[in-house]
Amino acid sequence: MHYDIVIVGGGPAGSLTALNLEGERVALLEEHQSAGFPAQCAGLISQDCLKLLKKYVDAEKFTLNRIDGAYFFSPSGEFAKLRGRSRGVVVERKLMDCEFIKTCPADVFVKAKVTGVKKDEEEFLVRSVRGDFRASYVVGADGPSSIVARELGFDRPKVLSAAQVECKMSMDESFVEIYFGYSDFMFGYAVPTGDGFARVGVVSKSNAIRWLQKLLKEHPSVSKRVDSMKVDEINCGAIPFGLVEFVRGYAVLIGDSAGMVKPYTGGGLYYLAIAAELLGKHFPNLEKFREEYMRKLGKEYAIGMRIAKLYKELSDSDYDYLVRLGKENEELAESLHMDKPSTLIRVLPLMLKVVKNPRLAVKIARCLL
Ligand SMILES: Cc1cc2nc3c(=O)[nH]c(=O)nc-3n(C[C@H](O)[C@H](O)[C@H](O)COP(=O)(O)OP(=O)(O)OC[C@H]3O[C@@H](n4cnc5c(N)ncnc54)[C@H](O)[C@@H]3O)c2cc1C
Structure with a gap:
């Protein structure tokens, strides 16, 4: 079977990508009978993320x-x-993932585990237990142990x-x-x-x-x-940790396969939804997609990595101190956004002013600045 694009994986990354590629001839291959099982998500997303998801389905329902x-x-x-x-x-991920896949404007093949991906001169050959698929572009939306990434030689998070x-x-x-x-x-x-x-x-x-x-x-x-x-x-x-290279020639990784996850919380839905939207907007210019994604979120990933580094540096007594400080300075949190760690960097000078423990202040400044 020949398609413009084969998407491997029917989780949110795969189905949102398909939803953004309306108009192309797309096949989506999902290993399981249905998306969203087993549920591996706490379901916490920001209102901004919910707003993005509402473009595709009635996300309030979930x-x-x-x-x-x-x-x-x-x-x-x-x-x-x-x-x-x-x-x-x-949100209830199980039900929402099913709704995304149901709404996909693609030929959806379930129980279609992909077993190999090869690139020849002209196109990709995607082998699955439901047969072979040929396509000009391939999208690996197949989670942290992505076969697409492994077969095509992408770095792994x-x-x-x-x-x-x-x-x-x-x-x-x-x-x-x-x-x-x-x-x-x-x-x-x-x-x-x-x-x-x-x-x-x-x-x-x-x-x-x-x-x-x-x-x-x-x-x-x-x-x-x-x-x-x-x-x-x-x-x-x-949970993948650290964004990796996600565009190579005519192949793209989206979602957990690329480490598109907030490195300081493990939440993935917002960052992958933005990727799916930008890919749809710039397709078939994959380099432009990569550039725009990094322009929008590159700084957030970099700061997120620094916050993750700080977690490791802080001792139990540092956390005790910071929590006490948080209690006394609630207003410092008012401008923080759960998806945008850059908002933390903006209040950092004020934060450092109230930290009266010089050793801790140096630790925080060294990790975050
Ligand atoms: C315990 C836990 C809690 C979390 N809580 C949150 C949270 O509160 N908020 C948040 O935003 N994020 C959360 N996350 C992260 C979020 O769940 C992921 O970032 C998100 O599911 C990634 O979506 P995805 O489509 O990239 O990958 P997945 O959801 O993993 O989907 C990949 C799909 O690919 C299919 N697949 C894999 N291999 C193949 C193959 N060879 N052939 C065909 N199909 C294949 C799989 O069956 C699956 O359906 C949590 C993660 C965990 C583990």
């Missing part, structure tokens, strides 16, 4: 909860309740692990919670889905399940508020 801000917990259990500039929503449970938890349902000191790389989180339930998880470098167990059993605040009798099965997934 909204479970609205979020006004976050409680940041230090390892000792102290917390600061902060509201930033951005508001968030919690590093991969973190995430573990998450859905459970009954008593919490302020219009705020997410972030737990520092309960991961060897990033943090733990609880995202309230409404009706007394939350998605509680950890992003880690090595053993997310062990960190999650520690969070649920030992955290001075979480352990008292989670109903351990009402913990659903553990959901594990990979």
